[in-house]
Each structure stands twice: as C-alpha cells, then as structure tokens.
Amino acid sequence: MNSEFDVIDRYFTRPRRNALLGPGDDAALIACKPGMDWAISVDTLVAGRHFFPDVDPATLGHKVLAVNLSDMAAMGATPCWATLSLTLTETLAQDDIWLKAFSSGFFALADQYQVELIGGDTTGGPLNISVQIIGEVERGKALRRSGAQPGDDIWVSGHLGDAALALQSLQQHVTLTAQEAAPCLAALHTPMPRVALGKALVNVAHSAIDISDGLLADLGHILDRSGVAATIDFDHIPRSPALKNKLQPENTVTNTICQLAIDCLLAGGDDYELCFTVPESKRDAVIQLAQESGILLSRIGKIIPGKGLTVLGTDSNPLIFKNKGYDHFSAR
Amino acid sequence: MNSEFDVIDRYFTRPRRNALLGPGDDAALIACKPGMDWAISVDTLVAGRHFFPDVDPATLGHKVLAVNLSDMAAMGATPCWATLSLTLTETLAQDDIWLKAFSSGFFALADQYQVELIGGDTTGGPLNISVQIIGEVERGKALRRSGAQPGDDIWVSGHLGDAALALQSLQQHVTLTAQEAAPCLAALHTPMPRVALGKALVNVAHSAIDISDGLLADLGHILDRSGVAATIDFDHIPRSPALKNKLQPENTVTNTICQLAIDCLLAGGDDYELCFTVPESKRDAVIQLAQESGILLSRIGKIIPGKGLTVLGTDSNPLIFKNKGYDHFSAR
Helix, strand or coil: CCCHHHHHHHHCCCCCCCCCECCCCCCEEEECCCCEEEEEEEEEEEECCCECCCCCHHHHHHHHHHHHHHHHHHHCCEEEEEEEEEEECHHHHCCHHHHHHHHHHHHHHHHHCCCEEEEEEEEECCCEEEEEEEEEEECCCCCCHHHCCCCCEEEEECCCCHHHHHHHHHCCCCCCCHHHHHHHHHHHHCCCCCHHHHHHHCCCCCEEEEECCCHHHHHHHHHHHHCCEEEEEHHHCCCCHHHHHHCCCCCCCCCHHHHHHHHHHHHCCCCCEEEEEECHHHHHHHHHHHHHHCCCEEEEEEEECCCEEEEECCCCCEECCCCCCCCCCCCC | CCCHHHHHHHHCCCCCCCCCECCCCCCEEEECCCCEEEEEEEEEEEECCCECCCCCHHHHHHHHHHHHHHHHHHHCCEEEEEEEEEEECHHHHCCHHHHHHHHHHHHHHHHHCCCEEEEEEEEECCCEEEEEEEEEEECCCCCCHHHCCCCCEEEEECCCCHHHHHHHHHCCCCCCCHHHHHHHHHHHHCCCCCHHHHHHHCCCCCEEEEECCCHHHHHHHHHHHHCCEEEEEHHHCCCCHHHHHHCCCCCCCCCHHHHHHHHHHHHCCCCCEEEEEECHHHHHHHHHHHHHHCCCEEEEEEEECCCEEEEECCCCCEECCCCCCCCCCCCC
16 A cells, blocks of 8 residues: 555655755755755645535635645745645636635735745646745755754644544534634634744754644654654643543543544644754753743653654553554545 | 636736746746746646546656646746645555656656656645746746737747647547657647747747647737737648648638647647747847757747737638637636
8 A cells, every 4th residue: 555655755756966855854945045945845735635625715725825834834944935726626616705715815824924926827627726835944954854863852832633633523523512612623724834933943953844644643754754763751742621621531541532532632634733853952942932932832752762653651651553644545 | 707817817816026927927936046036837737637537647747747847948947846746546546557657757857857856745636736847047037928029020839739639539529540640649648848949049039938728828828918919820830741631621611620620720738839929130040049959930920019819811811710729627
C-alpha cells in the first residue's frame, strides 16, 4: 500500500540541484534576494475528503489559505504571495453566492497577513482547491524538520484534537454539548495559522512542523528527518475542556468514546498547531514567548538518541496506539 | 453564465500590491534578486476534462509540465522550479506502474529544461493534477499580453489546430489516416513548449501569449489587455497537411468536416504555440529567428486601433465564426 508520503518519496523526490531545500519539509527553500530565502509550499483540499461538499464556502476560502499559511508558520517564514488553482463543478461555477463567499473568506484571511493573490487557474471538474504559497525568511534561518537534537524539549502550541473531535461529532460518532462543540467546530472550519509564533521561533527552535496529520505522524516526520527518537508524556499533551470531558476516568481505556478522544488528541488531523523542538537552554525563552504572545505553549516531551516515538502514560509506562495519523488516501 | 475568465476577473482579481504583475497574464511577476524578476504561474489538468482517464501516464506527466512551461515561454522566462499537487484516486495511488510512468514523463521533460521539482502535495480524490512553475526573466523584460501596439505584425509559431483535430478523431467526429494522425496525436499528447522561442522574443516582441484555448480566444486576450483591435488573414494561419486535407475545396463551408477543421484551427485548444506581436521595424529579426531556430513562424495579421478581431477570408471579406475558443467549464 502506498501512503501519500510513499508516493512523494518513491516517485517525486530526487537529489536537489539549485534549491536550498527540496521536497520533504513543510516548504521548499530557494535563494532569492541577498540575505533572504523564499519558502514555497502547496496544499490541496479535495471535496468529500478534506471537507464536506456543503461546507460554508466562506470558511472553506479561509481554510484553504490557512493550511498553507500554517506551512509558512512551520518554516518561520513571512507569507507574501499566493496562487490559487480552483477546479469547480458546473453548478458551483455558476453559483455567484458561493463564489463570492469563498473569495471573501479567502481574502479576509489574506488581508490579515498581507498575502497577495498573484495568479491562478480555474478549471471545471470535481471540486478541488489548491493553493501555492511563497514566503520570505532570513537566509539560513528557516525552521526545518531536520534540526532536532537529543536533549531538545518538545513543545506544541494550542490544544490538539479539537478539529478531529468536531469531525467525529459531525459524523455522529460522538455527541458534544453546544458549549463543547463551538470551539471544536471553529478549530475544524477556521483554524488560525501560527504565523507570528513561527517567526518568533526563528533563532529559538531547532526544528518545527505544523500538525496537519496528527501529532504522532507529524512529530514522527521530525524524528525521521532528524535521525532521533522521542518520548512524550500523554498527560502533558494540551487538550481543550471538550476533549478533557471525553477522557474522564469514568471512560475507561476500553470505552469507545475515550479511545476516540485519544485518537483525536494523538492522531486527529487538521490541528494546524506547531510542534517544535528547543534546546533546554532556551526553555525560558519559550515560556516568555508564551506569556508575550498569549498562545498556550506546552512542553510535552524530550528528544532522545535512537529511533522511534514512545508515549508515556500516567504511570510512566508506554502506551500502545493503533492509529499513527491521517493518511489522505484513506477515506474518512 | 460564468466562464473561467469571468470567475477570475469577478472574484479573484484585486489591485496589485507588491507584485509587479498580478492575475490576467500568462504568469504573475514579482521582483526577486537585483535585476531579475520571477514569473509564477499555475495550470491544472482535470481527468475527463483535459485528458481521457486512460491516457498514457507518461504523456500525461509530460503534458502537465509542458502546459506550464508554455506559460513561461509566453513570458519570455527561463523556467527554474516547479511544485506538483497530485490528487489521485485510490486505484491510481496503488498503481506503481502508472505512478512510475507518470513521474518518468514529468521528469524527462523537466530534465530537458533543467527544471527542479521542489515540492508538492499528494491527496486522494478524483484525478486532478496541478503544477506551479517559477521562472526567471530579466527585470522589466517579460513579454506581457498588454504590450501590443497598432502597426504590430501578429505572428504565430508552428501549426495550429492539430491537437484539436486529434481530439476530434479520438472522439470519432472525423477520420484521419495513420499518416495524418501521428503528428496530430503527438501535438495533443506531448506538446513541446516554445521556451527557447519565448526567450529569443524578449527585446523583439511587444506582447505574447501561449495559445492554449484557441487562437481567437487567446489573441483576444492580447487585444483586450492592450486595448487594440486586429485583423488576421485566414489563409495565413499555419496548418499541417492533415488539417489542410480537411479544408480541401471539395469540403465546402457547409460541409461539417470543413467547419470542424476551421474550428480546430481558430478555436481548438491545446496548441501551446506562441502568438506574439512585433513592430514592423523588427520583421526581419523574426524572419531570421525562424531560420536560426528552425521553428515555423507565420505572420498572420496586423494590430490596428479600435476594438475587436476580424478574420479575413480568401476574398478579403470578414468571416463569421460561432466558436471563440475553449472554455474549461464547457464539457468537451
């Protein structure tokens, strides 16, 4: 079975030539004007796979740009320019209300980050939206997946698993109260990319990635690229009140809802939070950054020598998980 | 009815900010290192719309890059970097033979132009392939659609209409001999972008576009953007022997096959030849360029003041046409 990562590795990765960094990170890097590199990335959302076809078009316009801005955040880059490839069904191509809402959502977020849409292509077919983004970062300063070192603390921003929990609730696998649902649905539909945080982590973090396919999978990419291992403490993984409720003691490990919540937290997609590693010597800088930015930053584990990722439970014994992340070829 | 051009104009075009050139040309332009601009473009091919789902994957890999290189050619830019967004069905994602052939076709052409694939995204869904390309061009020298001036000669490269004729034959609307079919099928499946020609036209042409949606539509874009009109001579539009055969005198204007051939020539998509305008004073430079490059360059008409595009027949009377080009929201 090819996963999406296999397809890239097997068929579309070759030794780099002029680029500073090729496929395999959150973005590619190429040298541009003196002292600056450009980070370039592309991310695609497919109807029925990444979003429900009847999703609010304004939030869809927001999200397709947000997931790309999140890649810039993970590189510590300032997003500047975007192109848009929009494949529309015949119905949507004639739906001015849908198009207006979609473009409004897109541009509202673009304006917030002063990102300019410089071009695009519109085609007919099953709904498919691809955004390419270009950002700037100081020469040699981009945050790569490959920089983690033994001894680094592992940090994540925000809460994990809320978007995945919202999806489970939309699919009626779990019931959320109105109060629980609101922040989870916001996390799913209108994620806010951590661009300012990413930029602040330049000169602080050794490595970074954005969590789009679940913590285990994405931290796994850092470990693979850096040639290191990690342990993380399950209890330290930041979770919202909604997710916490589903992990209550009365929901034992054999309880389906509890299992589902654990999966959301560790392997749910669509978080768009940053996972990054920082040497212990800079721990205070991260704590200060959290205070200044108002963003929750949680220290969840440690980079160690070796290979593999271990999640320690409350009793410090390793937990064993079935799901390792979200693979885009597996239908939801 | 929204056409694909309306969608871009209405919903996704805003005043440019930092870019030198935004949506509406073959590529956007942004300033990069001193003295150089970057041309950036994206083009998407959709299964069942731009190609048959059972097309040879190697030619598909070639073509999806070729159509993007053609945009660089139309800007006079040297293509450098590409990203690939590949949405694959579950069947194709597991089809190693297909993937290997597709990537071989893609890289064979990439190598020919020393284009580096620097990143991409693979997702699951109905087959949809989007390539983003970045090229370099000397500051201020890019060939735009907006530079045509009254008095300019209008030129096109190669033969027009062969790819469209091949499509008509695959759809069994017309019969081609084996000898006629071969070059037409090659034009459809493995177009060769006119990159060297585009670069040679810098400092020579006032404007340029690549013909992807048919001569009338694409020359029409030059006229719109430049605020000028044009007359072209039907008899001067370059055509292959195969297409010439279908336009024989015995096929009168009321003959279906003859009409179809005229449509292919004037409004067939997928030519990927260049249409460009050059001041009369540089006519000899174009003739010399044709001789040196071995590329057929045909002078087909004249830019004039005003608005509109007139095609003159053999008797110098204007011809009237139904089809103005290929709109991607209209199924083939």
